[in-house]
Amino acid sequence: MKKNFTIIDNGTVTTPKGFLAQGVYAGIKRKRNDLGVLYSVNPASAAGVYTLNVVQAAPLKLTKQCLKQTGKLQAIVVNSGNANACTGVEGDKNAKIMQELVAQGLDIPNEYVGVASTGVIGQQLPMDCVRKGIELALMDLSENGGTGFSESILTTDTCDKNLAVQVEIDGVTISIGGAAKGSGMIHPNMATMLGFITTDADIEPGLLQQLLSDVTDQTFNMITVDGDTSTNDMVLVMANGYSGVKLDTNHPQWEVFKEAFNYVSEYLAKTIARDGEGATKxxxxxxxxxxxxxxxxxxxxxxxxxxxxxxxxxxxxxxxxxxxxxxxxxxxxxxxxxxxxxxxxxxxxxxxxxxxxxxxxxxxxxxxxxxxxxxxxxxxxxxxxxxxxxxxxxxxxxxxxxxx
Amino acid sequence: MKKNFTIIDNGTVTTPKGFLAQGVYAGIKRKRNDLGVLYSVNPASAAGVYTLNVVQAAPLKLTKQCLKQTGKLQAIVVNSGNANACTGVEGDKNAKIMQELVAQGLDIPNEYVGVASTGVIGQQLPMDCVRKGIELALMDLSENGGTGFSESILTTDTCDKNLAVQVEIDGVTISIGGAAKGSGMIHPNMATMLGFITTDADIEPGLLQQLLSDVTDQTFNMITVDGDTSTNDMVLVMANGYSGVKLDTNHPQWEVFKEAFNYVSEYLAKTIARDGEGATKxxxxxxxxxxxxxxxxxxxxxxxxxxxxxxxxxxxxxxxxxxxxxxxxxxxxxxxxxxxxxxxxxxxxxxxxxxxxxxxxxxxxxxxxxxxxxxxxxxxxxxxxxxxxxxxxxxxxxxxxxxx
Missing domain, CATH: 3.10.20.340 (ArgJ beta chain, C-terminal domain)
Structure with a gap:
C-alpha cells in the first residue's frame, strides 16, 4: 500500500515547526540523562490519554486536571529515574513545583505545563537535582533537542524511540513527530509508558482528543510486555498550528493526516513492544x-x-x-x-x-x-x-x- | 483455630472406604507412569467443574456430557503425556474408546466412566498403549493404589499431590481423599489441572455439585502459575455413600464436613501453586x-x-x-x-x-x-x-x- 506521507531521517518531536526541546543530566539517575523539556513557541491545542490504574502518580493527576481545564499545553517537563508515585502530599507538592519552575522559566501560565515522571515508585523526588535539571534544560532549548529529549525519558529501555513524518496538505508541509519510552510493565490500557506527539497542524482540542483516543486504542493500547499496567502511563499530544493549516474532519485530507498520525503512534508502540525487558523478538x-x-x-x-x-x-x-x-x-x-x-x-x-x-x-x-x-x-x-x-x-x- | 478433622498419614483417594485405584506405565510417556484408574465398588454420586476455555479437550466434553445426564460415576480413567485436545473426530472417538474399555473391564455402564487426559496438545493418543495400560490397571486395582494413581497423572509436576482427612459424624468415621496434578498453565477458572476427590459420605448429586462449585471458587479457582488456562482442566468428585452416613445441608454437622472438604481442596490447590513450573516459593x-x-x-x-x-x-x-x-x-x-x-x-x-x-x-x-x-x-x-x-x-x- 502506498503511504501518503514521508518518513523523515532522524525525525523527532522537534521536526514539526515551532517546537524546541532538550534533555539533560540532573542527577536523579546514576548516569544517564534524566530530565527533559519540550516547548512550543505558542500555546498548543493539547490532549492526553492516561493509565486506567486506580493508583495514579502525582504528575499524572496534575497534568490531567490542568489539561481538562484548558485544552492547551505549551510545555512538558519529564523526569526519569523516579516515578513520583505513592509519594503522598509531598509528591503532589513536588509535581506542582516542577510545573511552576518550568512555567516561571518560560514565562507562561502554570496550567500550560504538563508534568510526567517515570522510574522507581515510592521515593520522593530529589528536588535539588530536579531544580538544577530544569534550569539547565531551559537554558538549552533547541530545534535540535528532540533526540536529547527522547533519551532523557528512558528507564530500562535499550534504545531511544523517535519518529517524524510529513504530509503535504493544502500545498503546505505538515509534520508529526513523536517520542516514547517503554520497556517493562507495558500492557494494553497503558503501562510505564510515556508518549509525546507533536504536530504543527492546527486542530481544536476536542477533535485532537478524539483523534488521540481513537488512535491509542489501536496502537499504544494494543501492546503488552508483561501484563502489568503502571501508575504513570500517559500519552500527550500538542498541535501548535505553526504551519497555518487548519484541519478538521471536513477537510478533504483529514484521513491522510490521520493515517500519518496513526503511523507515528503505531511505530512508537511497536518499538516499545520490541524493546520490552529482556526481549529478543x-x-x-x-x-x-x-x-x-x-x-x-x-x-x-x-x-x-x-x-x-x-x-x-x-x-x-x-x-x-x-x-x-x-x-x-x-x-x-x-x-x-x-x-x-x-x-x-x-x-x-x-x-x-x-x-x-x-x-x-x-x-x-x-x-x-x-x-x-x-x-x-x-x-x-x-x-x-x-x-x-x-x-x-x-x-x-x-x-x-x-x-x- | 482448632480443626474438626484429622489429617491421615499418607492418605490418598483410596482412604475413603469402597475406593480402589491403580497407576501403571502404558508407554504414552517416555518413562514415568502415565495411566491411572480410580474405581468405586458401587455407583457414586458425582459432580464436576470444568475449564472455561472455549477450546475443550475430547475427554472433558465426553465426561461433562455423561455426568450431566446421570449425576453418577463409578470409575475414572486418566492418562498423562497426551491431552487428547485439538484432535478432531478421531480424538472424540479415542476418548469414547477409553471409556468403553474401562466400562467393559469393570462391567459397568459406559456413562459411569469419567475420562481425563493431560499432556501435549494436538497429537492423537497412541491407542495400543492406552489399551494395554487400561488392561494392566484394571487387573491391579487396589485399596493401596491411591499413590500409584496420583503418580500416573503427573506431567511436569515435581511431586505427587495427595491428601486424606477424616471426620466423625453420627459416630461414624467419614473420609475425604484427593489427588491432583498441576504445574504450568495453572490459573483461576482451571488450567492444565486435574483434581479428583473421593468420599464415603452419602450425598445426592445436586448438593455435591453445589458443594464442589462453592469450594472450587475459593480454592482451585484462586491459584495461578502463569495466567494461562488449559483445554483439559477438570475437578471431579465421587461420593459413594459406603460409610452409610447420609449428609445434607440440614445435617447438624454439614459445616464440619464442608470444612474438611474445603481443606482437602485448598491443600491440593496450594500444592499445585507451590509446584508451578520452575517455582521456588x-x-x-x-x-x-x-x-x-x-x-x-x-x-x-x-x-x-x-x-x-x-x-x-x-x-x-x-x-x-x-x-x-x-x-x-x-x-x-x-x-x-x-x-x-x-x-x-x-x-x-x-x-x-x-x-x-x-x-x-x-x-x-x-x-x-x-x-x-x-x-x-x-x-x-x-x-x-x-x-x-x-x-x-x-x-x-x-x-x-x-x-x-
Missing part, C-alpha cells in the same frame, strides 16, 4: 474475519499476553496448541473448529486440528526477530492487531533485581 | 476488609498474577510498589490512600505511601519458601485469598523447550 498477533472489533481485540490481546506463547516464541517452538488455547480462554466466543492459525505465514491449525508442517523449516523461520501470528475466525469482517515480545531469561533477571 | 495473597467477596477476589488474583510481583518475590525484593500497582490495575475500585499492605507480616504501605522498614531484615525473611502478602482495604468485611508461585529462570527454560 517482536511478536505481532493479527485476528481477522472476526464478528466485531471487540472480539478481535480480546483474542489478540489474550494471545499476545500469554506467558506460554511468549516462552514458546523465545524458544522458536511452533506451538500452535498454546496459541489456540490462549485464544480459547480470552473470554471471547468463537468456534475453534472454524478458525485457521498462521505462524510466520505458514498455516499450522485448521478444522480444530494441527496441520503437519516441516517443523525444522518453521523453527528456522521463527529465529527471525519478527514473529507474526495470524488467527482467521471466519466469523465476520472485523480485524485487530496486537504487539508484544518474547519472555526470556533476561526478563526474569531484570525484574528479580530491578531496585538493586 | 508459594505466594499467598490475602485481601481483607473488602466491600465484597468479588472485589477481594479480583484484587487478590491480580496481585498473584503479576509477573513483576512474581519476579520480585523470586529475587526476595520487598517491592510494595508492584503489589499496590497490580491491585490498582485489577479493575476493582478502591482508595489507595486507605489501604495497608503487609509483606511477611510486616507493614510496608499505608496512607498512600511506603513505610520505612529494615530492608535487609525483610529481604532475609523473604528467602522463606512461603511468602504471604496481605492487603487490608478498610472498605467492608469481605475477604479472599489466592495462591501462586514466583517467576524464575527455570519457568522460562521449561516453557521455551516444552515439546522438545
Amino acid at each position: 517482536l511478536i505481532e498477533v493479527t485476528v481477522k474475519k472476526a464478528k466485531s472489533k471487540e472480539q478481535a481485540s480480546i483474542i489478540a490481546k489474550s494471545v499476545i499476553g500469554s506467558s506460554l506463547v511468549k516462552s514458546a516464541v523465545f524458544g522458536a517452538d511452533a506451538n500452535w496448541g498454546r496459541i489456540v488455547c490462549a485464544a480459547g480462554y480470552s473470554g471471547a466466543d468463537f468456534d475453534p473448529d472454524k478458525i485457521e492459525v498462521y505462524l510466520m505465514g505458514t498455516l499450522i491449525f485448521q478444522n480444530g486440528m494441527g496441520i503437519t508442517v516441516d517443523e525444522d523449516v518453521l523453527q528456522e523461520k521463527m529465529k527471525d526477530e519478527f514473529v507474526p501470528i495470524e488467527l482467521v475466525l471466519h466469523d465476520g469482517e472485523a480485524q485487530a492487531r496486537a504487539w508484544g515480545c518474547d519472555l526470556t531469561y533476561d526478563y526474569v533477571r531484570i525484574n528479580a533485581s530491578y531496585r538493586s | 508459594l505466594i499467598e495473597v490475602t485481601v481483607k476488609k473488602a466491600k465484597s467477596k468479588e472485589q477481594a477476589s479480583i484484587i487478590a488474583k491480580s496481585v498473584i498474577g503479576s509477573s513483576l510481583v512474581k519476579s520480585a518475590v523470586f529475587g526476595a525484593d520487598a517491592n510494595w510498589g508492584r503489589i499496590v500497582c497490580a491491585a490498582g490495575y485489577s479493575g476493582a475500585d478502591f482508595d489507595p490512600d486507605k489501604i495497608e499492605v503487609y509483606l511477611m507480616g510486616t507493614l510496608i504501605f499505608q496512607n498512600g505511601m511506603g513505610i520505612t522498614v529494615d530492608e535487609d531484615v525483610l529481604q532475609e525473611k523473604m528467602k522463606d519458601e512461603f511468602v504471604p502478602i496481605e492487603l487490608v482495604l478498610h472498605d467492608g468485611e469481605a475477604q479472599a485469598r489466592a495462591w501462586g508461585c514466583d517467576l524464575t529462570y527455570d519457568y522460562v527454560r521449561i516453557n521455551a523447550s516444552y515439546r522438545s
Whole structure:
C-alpha cells in the first residue's frame, strides 16, 4: 500500500515547526540523562490519554486536571529515574513545583505545563537535582533537542524511540513527530509508558482528543510486555498550528493526516513492544474475519499476553496448541473448529486440528526477530492487531533485581 | 483455630472406604507412569467443574456430557503425556474408546466412566498403549493404589499431590481423599489441572455439585502459575455413600464436613501453586476488609498474577510498589490512600505511601519458601485469598523447550 506521507531521517518531536526541546543530566539517575523539556513557541491545542490504574502518580493527576481545564499545553517537563508515585502530599507538592519552575522559566501560565515522571515508585523526588535539571534544560532549548529529549525519558529501555513524518496538505508541509519510552510493565490500557506527539497542524482540542483516543486504542493500547499496567502511563499530544493549516474532519485530507498520525503512534508502540525487558523478538498477533472489533481485540490481546506463547516464541517452538488455547480462554466466543492459525505465514491449525508442517523449516523461520501470528475466525469482517515480545531469561533477571 | 478433622498419614483417594485405584506405565510417556484408574465398588454420586476455555479437550466434553445426564460415576480413567485436545473426530472417538474399555473391564455402564487426559496438545493418543495400560490397571486395582494413581497423572509436576482427612459424624468415621496434578498453565477458572476427590459420605448429586462449585471458587479457582488456562482442566468428585452416613445441608454437622472438604481442596490447590513450573516459593495473597467477596477476589488474583510481583518475590525484593500497582490495575475500585499492605507480616504501605522498614531484615525473611502478602482495604468485611508461585529462570527454560 502506498503511504501518503514521508518518513523523515532522524525525525523527532522537534521536526514539526515551532517546537524546541532538550534533555539533560540532573542527577536523579546514576548516569544517564534524566530530565527533559519540550516547548512550543505558542500555546498548543493539547490532549492526553492516561493509565486506567486506580493508583495514579502525582504528575499524572496534575497534568490531567490542568489539561481538562484548558485544552492547551505549551510545555512538558519529564523526569526519569523516579516515578513520583505513592509519594503522598509531598509528591503532589513536588509535581506542582516542577510545573511552576518550568512555567516561571518560560514565562507562561502554570496550567500550560504538563508534568510526567517515570522510574522507581515510592521515593520522593530529589528536588535539588530536579531544580538544577530544569534550569539547565531551559537554558538549552533547541530545534535540535528532540533526540536529547527522547533519551532523557528512558528507564530500562535499550534504545531511544523517535519518529517524524510529513504530509503535504493544502500545498503546505505538515509534520508529526513523536517520542516514547517503554520497556517493562507495558500492557494494553497503558503501562510505564510515556508518549509525546507533536504536530504543527492546527486542530481544536476536542477533535485532537478524539483523534488521540481513537488512535491509542489501536496502537499504544494494543501492546503488552508483561501484563502489568503502571501508575504513570500517559500519552500527550500538542498541535501548535505553526504551519497555518487548519484541519478538521471536513477537510478533504483529514484521513491522510490521520493515517500519518496513526503511523507515528503505531511505530512508537511497536518499538516499545520490541524493546520490552529482556526481549529478543517482536511478536505481532493479527485476528481477522472476526464478528466485531471487540472480539478481535480480546483474542489478540489474550494471545499476545500469554506467558506460554511468549516462552514458546523465545524458544522458536511452533506451538500452535498454546496459541489456540490462549485464544480459547480470552473470554471471547468463537468456534475453534472454524478458525485457521498462521505462524510466520505458514498455516499450522485448521478444522480444530494441527496441520503437519516441516517443523525444522518453521523453527528456522521463527529465529527471525519478527514473529507474526495470524488467527482467521471466519466469523465476520472485523480485524485487530496486537504487539508484544518474547519472555526470556533476561526478563526474569531484570525484574528479580530491578531496585538493586 | 482448632480443626474438626484429622489429617491421615499418607492418605490418598483410596482412604475413603469402597475406593480402589491403580497407576501403571502404558508407554504414552517416555518413562514415568502415565495411566491411572480410580474405581468405586458401587455407583457414586458425582459432580464436576470444568475449564472455561472455549477450546475443550475430547475427554472433558465426553465426561461433562455423561455426568450431566446421570449425576453418577463409578470409575475414572486418566492418562498423562497426551491431552487428547485439538484432535478432531478421531480424538472424540479415542476418548469414547477409553471409556468403553474401562466400562467393559469393570462391567459397568459406559456413562459411569469419567475420562481425563493431560499432556501435549494436538497429537492423537497412541491407542495400543492406552489399551494395554487400561488392561494392566484394571487387573491391579487396589485399596493401596491411591499413590500409584496420583503418580500416573503427573506431567511436569515435581511431586505427587495427595491428601486424606477424616471426620466423625453420627459416630461414624467419614473420609475425604484427593489427588491432583498441576504445574504450568495453572490459573483461576482451571488450567492444565486435574483434581479428583473421593468420599464415603452419602450425598445426592445436586448438593455435591453445589458443594464442589462453592469450594472450587475459593480454592482451585484462586491459584495461578502463569495466567494461562488449559483445554483439559477438570475437578471431579465421587461420593459413594459406603460409610452409610447420609449428609445434607440440614445435617447438624454439614459445616464440619464442608470444612474438611474445603481443606482437602485448598491443600491440593496450594500444592499445585507451590509446584508451578520452575517455582521456588508459594505466594499467598490475602485481601481483607473488602466491600465484597468479588472485589477481594479480583484484587487478590491480580496481585498473584503479576509477573513483576512474581519476579520480585523470586529475587526476595520487598517491592510494595508492584503489589499496590497490580491491585490498582485489577479493575476493582478502591482508595489507595486507605489501604495497608503487609509483606511477611510486616507493614510496608499505608496512607498512600511506603513505610520505612529494615530492608535487609525483610529481604532475609523473604528467602522463606512461603511468602504471604496481605492487603487490608478498610472498605467492608469481605475477604479472599489466592495462591501462586514466583517467576524464575527455570519457568522460562521449561516453557521455551516444552515439546522438545
